[in-house]
Amino acid sequence: xxxxxxxxxxxxxxxxxxxxxxxxxxxxxxxxxxxxxxxxxxxxxxxxxxxxxxxxxxxxxxxxxxxxxxxxxxxxxxxxxxxxxxxxxxxxxxxxxxxxxxxxxxxxxxxxxxxxxxxxxxxxxxxxxxxxxxxxxxxxxxxxxxxxxxxxxxxxxxxxxxxxxxxxxxxxxxxxxxxxxxxxxxxxxxxxxxxxxxxxxxxxxxxxxxxxxx
Amino acid sequence: xxxxxxxxxxxxxxxxxxxxxxxxxxxxxxxxxxxxxxxxxxxxxxxxxxxxxxxxxxxxxxxxxxxxxxxxxxxxxxxxxxxxxxxxxxxxxxxxxxxxxxxxxxxxxxxxxxxxxxxxxxxxxxxxxxxxxxxxxxxxxxxxxxxxxxxxxxxxxxxxxxxxxxxxxxxxxx
Numbered sequence: 001x002x003x004x005x006x007x008x009x010x011x012x013x014x015x016x017x018x019x020x021x022x023x024x025x026x027x028x029x030x031x032x033x034x035x036x037x038x039x040x041x042x043x044x045x046x047x048x049x050x051x052x053x054x055x056x057x058x059x060x061x062x063x064x065x066x067x068x069x070x071x072x073x074x075x076x077x078x079x080x081x082x083x084x085x086x087x088x089x090x091x092x093x094x095x096x097x098x099x100x101x102x103x104x105x106x107x108x109x110x111x112x113x114x115x116x117x118x119x120x121x122x123x124x125x126x127x128x129x130x131x132x133x134x135x136x137x138x139x140x141x142x143x144x145x146x147x148x149x150x151x152x153x154x155x156x157x158x159x160x161x162x163x164x165x166x167x168x169x170x171x172x173x174x175x176x177x178x179x180x181x182x183x184x185x186x187x188x189x190x191x192x193x194x195x196x197x198x199x200x201x202x203x204x205x206x207x208x209x210x211x212x213x214x
Numbered sequence: 215x216x217x218x219x220x221x222x223x224x225x226x227x228x229x230x231x232x233x234x235x236x237x238x239x240x241x242x243x244x245x246x247x248x249x250x251x252x253x254x255x256x257x258x259x260x261x262x263x264x265x266x267x268x269x270x271x272x273x274x275x276x277x278x279x280x281x282x283x284x285x286x287x288x289x290x291x292x293x294x295x296x297x298x299x300x301x302x303x304x305x306x307x308x309x310x311x312x313x314x315x316x317x318x319x320x321x322x323x324x325x326x327x328x329x330x331x332x333x334x335x336x337x338x339x340x341x342x343x344x345x346x347x348x349x350x351x352x353x354x355x356x357x358x359x360x361x362x363x364x365x366x367x368x369x370x371x372x373x374x375x376x377x378x379x380x381x382x383x384x385x386x387x388x
Contacts, residue, residue: 008266009241012273018232019277084278085291087329088388154275156295156385214271 027080027149031168034145035072038138038176046134046180058184064104064193065178071101071197072142072171075164079146082161083153091157094164101171101197108190115187128192131174131181135196136203139166139173143204150212158209166204170197223285230276241269244289251293255331257353260300268296287388290329294385297331301350302378328388337384342377345370 042048051058074097082091112120146165155161174196183189222243228236248265256264271292279288335343341363348359349370360367 005245005262005266005269006242008269009238009245012241012269013234013238016229016232016234016237019230021230021280022277084280085275085288085295085386086280086283087287087291087294087386089386091386152277154271154278154292154295156291157383160383214275 022084022149022153024077024080024084027083028077030145030149031076031080031142034142035172035176038141038172039179041138041141042176042180046177048179049182052179060184060186060189061178064186064189065175067097067101067104068171068175068178068193068197071097072168072175074098075168075171076142076146079161079164079168080149082155082157082164083150085154085156091160094167098167101194104186104190105194106190108187108194112187112191120187124188127183128188128195131177131183131188131192132196132199134180135174135177135193136170136200137173138176139169139171139196139200142172143169143200143208147208147211150208151214154214155212158212159205161212162208163201163205165208166201167197169204170200173200219284219286222289223281226279226285227281230279230281241272244272245269247286247289248293251290251331252297255297255335255351256300257351260304264296264300267300268293271296287329291386294331294334294381298378298381298385301346301381304350334381334384334387337387338377338380339373341365341369342373342380345373346377349374 052061071094074094078091078094081089143165146168150161150165174193177196178189178193181193222240225236225240225243229240245265248268249261252261252264272289275292279285338346344363345359345365348354348362349356354362356367356370359365359370363370365373
């Protein structure tokens, strides 16, 4: 960079246009709109499970979807906060939500070990793969919204922002697909639904930092 | 005009609304502030480049400042990010001497201690700080740095890599 700093300042000041500060509530609104659109896609393309339609909720379904929703919200809120840099900000709150949600795969592993090989039949694995792929793919809309928001912002830790974008997208994606998936089994939900979040998080960590650096 | 926190925050809020005069004043004050901020941690020949890069980043990211929060923690987060990125990019600085006039020139009030570059370095193990200082700031080659501090060449490289990675993760840490 060879030009004089004063001339750079004059140039920047001369080209100034009013800007609207990034607001947390606006970012959250866009992300929730993405989640609502994702739920609509599930309802239109796959259909909502019958017991939910009649208001008959299984406890495992309620707990699991609630945890994925909370994890998605915590990760989304952190991503939006990360878009506005500030020395002194703490971006670690989402870890508690992640730790709570991790109880699902832990419970699945313990239950699966108790049940033995029967817990993982070929048919169940096939359905699990469907959930894994659908949950990960359904997170793409929320991921796109968050990446767009991060590109408008100034995340100082692109790697962490990418990881959290993946976690938010995977959590919301599998949360939405849970309204179609008929399984209430903790082994299925803990392993396959949990894996959708892990896969999305890994993809987010790998891909997103490259598109949000500034 | 004195570049104190309330004045800078007020200028920034006016700049976000499109006030060019306030923005020009703000950029001049930020330029001075950044020269003091980076003074100890950048070779003199790189200082003005880094100040300009940071001012450009500030310009492109104007919307990320929240007028309800303090200004200097926002500016220092951007400055730290650009500084770590700068350290990543340079392998051998052309100049090896620090400008002694810059050292100790940072006379900001107590809050400056929490947003300073020194505070970031204090979070790293001393071997990583030494490796980064010798190679990335003072401009020694890896072999020269190895002789200067007694770490093997491979350890110098590892410490630089790990140190920069940690710095990246701690940019917003107060």
